Amino acid sequence: MWRSRVLSREAIQAVQSLKLAKCPDKLAEVFANRISRLMKADLLDILSELQRQNEVELALQVNVYISGQVWYEPDISIFSDMILMLGKSSNIEIAERLFGEIEKEVLWPDTRTYTAVIGAYFRVKMIEKAMESYESMKGSGCVPDKLTFRILIKNLEKAGEKELIATVKKDCLSYIEYPEKFLEEVEKTYVSTVFH
Numbered sequence: 001m002w003r004s005r006v007l008s009r010e011a012i013q014a015v016q017s018l019k020l021a022k023c024p025d026k027l028a029e030v031f032a033n034r035i036s037r038l039m040k041a042d043l044l045d046i047l048s049e050l051q052r053q054n055e056v057e058l059a060l061q062v063n064v065y066i067s068g069q070v071w072y073e074p075d076i077s078i079f080s081d082m083i084l085m086l087g088k089s090s091n092i093e094i095a096e097r098l099f100g101e102i103e104k105e106v107l108w109p110d111t112r113t114y115t116a117v118i119g120a121y122f123r124v125k126m127i128e129k130a131m132e133s134y135e136s137m138k139g140s141g142c143v144p145d146k147l148t149f150r151i152l153i154k155n156l157e158k159a160g161e162k163e164l165i166a167t168v169k170k171d172c173l174s175y176i177e178y179p180e181k182f183l184e185e186v187e188k189t190y191v192s193t194v195f196h
Contacts (some may be wrong), residue, residue: 007049011038014030015049015050018030031065043065044066044078048081050062063078073128076108076112082098087121087123090123092126095116095189109140111142113145114140115137115144127164144171149171
């Protein structure tokens with residue numbers, strides 16, 4: 001889905017109005033008087049900006065509003081961005097619910113979506129669930145990418161899960177081009193961030 005890089009004046013004002021609306025009545029007023037007049041691109045930009053600012057509650061409300069629009073077509077990237085934001089703020093229950101809604105929208109999770117879910121589980125130290133999602137990802141035909149492996153290795157190292165790390169590193173051989181070089185880079189990056 002196309003998104004503009006620079007927020008329009010209307011989109012900036014709408015974001016500010018949403019953040020200033022402290023009670024449900026004021027928020028409803030902002031949606032009725034300001035949000036409802038915006039174009040599709042502006043609404044998507046507002047959602048992205050609220051996610052960037054980690055305004056979880058407002059982003060969820062704007063997401064619900066967008067999904068109720070006539071022009072709305074389910075888009076896996078919107079789900080991925082929402083799950084990523086929820087994971088960063090440790091809202092695992094809502095992230096799981098959104099992930100479950102993907103199938104209802106007749107969409108299929110992609111590598112980015114699975115990676116966001118895996119990261120969300122690690123954030124709340126649910127290692128088993130993260131690994132289940134990783135296995136689901138591979139089983140669904142999605143190919144784990146370098147980011148997926150970085151997240152897995154880094155978090156499994158933190159947790160001291162040596163056997164799981166060995167399994168994941170072995171998987172790199174099947175999924176990543178030049179796996180030895182990649183694993184060397186990951187090791188350097190992880191070691192330098194931990195010890196410096």
